[in-house]
Amino acid sequence: MLDLKGKTILVTGGTGSFGQKFVRKVLTMDVKKVIVFSRDELKQYEMAQDFSDPRIRFFIGDVRDKERLIRAFDGVDIVVHAAALKHVGVCEYNPFEAIKTNIHGAQNIIEAAIDKGVAKVIALSTDKAVSPVNLYGATKLASDKLFVAANSYVGMNKTRFAVVRYGNVVGSRGSVVPFFKKVKATGTLPITDERMTRFWITLDQGVQFVIDNLGRMKGGEIFIPKIPSMKVTDLASAIAPECKVEVIGIRPGEKLHEAMITEDDARRTLDLGTYYVIQPEFPWWTEEAAKGGKPLPEGFSYVSNTNVQWLSIDELRQLVNEDQTIRKEGEREPKAN
Structure with a gap:
C-alpha cells in the first residue's frame, strides 16, 4: 500500500488527460504538494481555474531542458x-522532435x-512500444529501456525507476472516440480495417x-495490467x-x-493475478522482489486479438457514455500536453 502522506509529487505532462x-x-x-510540469502556459492557466487546491504548483518547462528539470525536482x-x-x-512527420522529447527527455x-535524490520515478509507456512499427513506438521502446537500465546507472543512489505499459485510453484527446463522435453527423464512420483490435x-x-x-x-519492472480488448467495428457500433x-x-x-508482451519478453514475465x-x-x-508471481507458459504472448477478455458493444457504449457524463459534470475536458 502506497503512503503518500507528506510526499511531494511531480508529474510531467501534468496538463494532459492522464496528468x-x-x-x-x-x-x-x-500529499504535501503536487507539481504540474508542462510546456504550455495556457493549459496551465486553464487547469489552475479547475484546481483551487493550495498544494498545487505549476512549473513551466520542457523535459528537453535538463537544467529546468533539476530546478523543478x-x-x-x-x-x-x-x-x-x-x-x-x-512523430512520423517530425522524427527529430519525437526523439528529442521521448528519448532525450527520458x-x-x-x-x-x-x-x-528523487526516491521513485515511474514512466508511462504504451503498447506501441512492443515490436514497434512506427517512430512513436520506437521512441517509447527506447525510453522504456532507458528507465529500466537507469536502476543500474544510479550506483549507490536511492533513486528507483519503473515503467507502466497499457493500451488505448477511453476518450483521451486524439483517440478514436472523440473522432467518431465528431464525424458521426456525416452518417459515415471511416474504419481503417474491419479486423482491427485494440x-x-x-x-x-x-x-x-x-x-x-x-x-x-522495487526498480526495473515493466508493469502491465490485464485489460480487455475491443474490436474497432464494435466501437463504431457503440458510438x-x-x-x-x-x-x-x-x-x-x-x-x-x-501487443503488450511478446513471446521473448514472456520468458521473464510473471503473472500476478x-x-x-x-x-x-x-x-x-x-525472487523476493516479485514474490507471488507465476511464470508464464512457453509460447505465451499478450496480444489484443488473442486476449481472453473482450468488451461487448453494450459495454463499450457504457464506457463511452460514462466518460462523457464525467466531463459534463464539472471536469474540463483535459487537453493533451
Whole structure:
C-alpha cells in the first residue's frame, strides 16, 4: 500500500488527460504538494481555474531542458513521467522532435532524478512500444529501456525507476472516440480495417494502476495490467449504430493488432493475478522482489486479438457514455500536453 502522506509529487505532462486525472486523485491522498510540469502556459492557466487546491504548483518547462528539470525536482519525492509526443502521424512527420522529447527527455528525467535524490520515478509507456512499427513506438521502446537500465546507472543512489505499459485510453484527446463522435453527423464512420483490435482501459483505471505500482515497485519492472480488448467495428457500433462504415485502409505506422508482451519478453514475465510484471535482468533482482508471481507458459504472448477478455458493444457504449457524463459534470475536458 502506497503512503503518500507528506510526499511531494511531480508529474510531467501534468496538463494532459492522464496528468489532470492523476493530480485530482492524489490530492485526495494527503500529499504535501503536487507539481504540474508542462510546456504550455495556457493549459496551465486553464487547469489552475479547475484546481483551487493550495498544494498545487505549476512549473513551466520542457523535459528537453535538463537544467529546468533539476530546478523543478528540488525536494521532490516521486516523479510520474507522462510527457511525450504521442501522435503517430506527428512523430512520423517530425522524427527529430519525437526523439528529442521521448528519448532525450527520458534521459534528462533520469539524470535529474538521480542528481536531486528523487526516491521513485515511474514512466508511462504504451503498447506501441512492443515490436514497434512506427517512430512513436520506437521512441517509447527506447525510453522504456532507458528507465529500466537507469536502476543500474544510479550506483549507490536511492533513486528507483519503473515503467507502466497499457493500451488505448477511453476518450483521451486524439483517440478514436472523440473522432467518431465528431464525424458521426456525416452518417459515415471511416474504419481503417474491419479486423482491427485494440487493448482498452479507462483513464481512472490507468491512474489507479500507476498509483498501485508506485507502491509495489522495487526498480526495473515493466508493469502491465490485464485489460480487455475491443474490436474497432464494435466501437463504431457503440458510438453511432446509425452510421455506415467506410473501410479506408491501414495508415502508415499502424498495426492490425497491438501487443503488450511478446513471446521473448514472456520468458521473464510473471503473472500476478490482475497484472503482469516483466522482470529486469539485473544480478540483484531476486525472487523476493516479485514474490507471488507465476511464470508464464512457453509460447505465451499478450496480444489484443488473442486476449481472453473482450468488451461487448453494450459495454463499450457504457464506457463511452460514462466518460462523457464525467466531463459534463464539472471536469474540463483535459487537453493533451
